[in-house]
Amino acid sequence: MASGKALSAQCSACHGKNGLSKDPEAPNLAGLSALYIEKSLVDYQKGARHDRRMSIIAKGLTKPQIKDLASWYAAFEVSVKVPEI
Numbered sequence: 051m052a053s054g055k056a057l058s059a060q061c062s063a064c065h066g067k068n069g070l071s072k073d074p075e076a077p078n079l080a081g082l083s084a085l086y087i088e089k090s091l092v093d094y095q096k097g098a099r100h101d102r103r104m105s106i107i108a109k110g111l112t113k114p115q116i117k118d119l120a121s122w123y124a125a126f127e128v129s130v131k132v133p134e135i
């Protein structure tokens with residue numbers, strides 16, 4: 051997981067240091083399941099999912115790096131406050 055932390059430095063500009071994005075086009079990564087993160091990154095690599103930024107970033111990642119990043123962001127704990135209406 052330590053290498054996932056180091057690798058995440060290249061993600062934080064868009065996805066936030068704490069995995070909560072400040073870029074309205076970039077989703078939060080904090081607390082997503084490792085399976086979903088991994089699948090998304092592989093899909094960007096294979097072209098099954100396309101985004102002008104993520105497709106380039108994912109192509110530069112190896113399988114082990116994807117696994118490390120996925121377990122890093124999946125380990126973040128998120129608390130949610132549901133709006134009262």
Ligand code: HEC
Binds near residue numbers: 057077086091100119
């Ligand atoms: C230049 C900005 C930028 C950087 C840097 C960046 N991302 Fe993204 N990321 C995005 C955007 C924008 C999207 C939404 C793309 C889409 O609509 O498919 C996204 C989507 C994702 C998704 C899909 C999330 C979901 O909820 O479906 C994952 C996973 C992801 N990024 C992981 C990473 C990781 C890991 C890194 C670092 C290696 C990274 N990103 C770096 C901008 C960025």
